[in-house]
């Protein structure tokens with residue numbers, strides 16, 4: 001049986017460095033805020049091209065810490081894609097603010113800038129909430145349309161929070177993902193483009209004041225020391241063992257894994273572009289391929305293909321089966337949202353194929369051939 005994201009194969013390739021890093025942490029017995037955490041933060045800030053990287057416990061906390069640093073809460077609203085992972089919107093609501101869902105673009109699956117501006121105008125006209133921020137998501141590894149999003153943010157005086165949980169390693173206009181927000185965040189959940197061996201996350205910013213505040217918030221609102229508490233905060237640190245895993249994995253990620261997933265994507269697209277809708281990467285963008293998703297004609301065809309591939313030992317996933325506006329958790333608690341038809345349609349027709357840097361050409365060709373075979377069956381063509 002093929003793996004959807006083969007973390008065991010990655011471990012086999014990097015075992016020596018990962019094991020050595022973990023052993024060092026155990027020998028030094030500095031499990032919390034050890035040296036490796038600071039080393040990782042320096043490396044990642046340099047790679048992304050921003051002044052500050054602040055690691056934390058997970059990608060959800062990274063979003064919460066950012067929203068907290070900006071004082072976003074009751075009476076405020078933030079604009080977030082209708083088609084994303086729950087945490088992008090959950091964190092807004094958890095702060096007591098209101099998420100306003102915006103439809104996505106049918107080609108990039110990222111926030112539609114035209115619909116974003118219309119949503120902002122309708123919230124302003126309604127006057128129930130104070131618009132504060134745009135939470136832009138780099139879905140499946142592709143950075144959002146930051147030229148337009150930044151232009152709109154400036155026009156309406158909004159902050160940009162880049163949810164780069166899936167985007168780490170992506171690029172747009174010569175800049176790296178996690179550098180596009182006033183604050184940007186990522187996740188090191190094991191299956192993300194850069195994953196650790198548990199939960200982990202990070203926050204990126206050029207803003208010195210925000211960085212200082214975030215460093216305080218993640219450790220119980222500390223002031224000069226851990227036992228000088230100047231505000232109410234959180235306990236949200238990255239374990240030193242996870243930093244050691246990430247240091248080893250980051251080297252491979254930057255040196256060859258990112259190139260490898262791009263080669264996998266190219267080969268899939270070459271094989272599949274004439275029979276299904278394949279992902280399109282606009283000019284000036286690079287994806288880190290958190291997911292490789294194709295679109296089928298109908299929900300029935302998508303579900304039949306997923307079952308067909310499963311029977312052939314090929315795992316697939318549906319990201320995402322439900323839009324944010326359809327989630328029960330937001331029933332009645334979301335701002336006026338209109339025009340969400342692309343998000344709704346994607347939930348019915350999208351299918352994610354096995355994707356990771358260690359897929360062989362043979363495996364890619366096998367998946368593609370099985371999809372070809374399925375679509376050539378008379379009842380599916």
Ligand SMILES: *Cc1c(COP(=O)(O)O)cnc(C)c1O
Pocket residue numbers: 058059060061084085087088137163165166187188189199200201
């Ligand atoms: C995974 C993910 C998160 C949350 O990250 P965790 O580390 O699992 O908390 C947030 N936003 C998006 C878009 C994600 O894919």
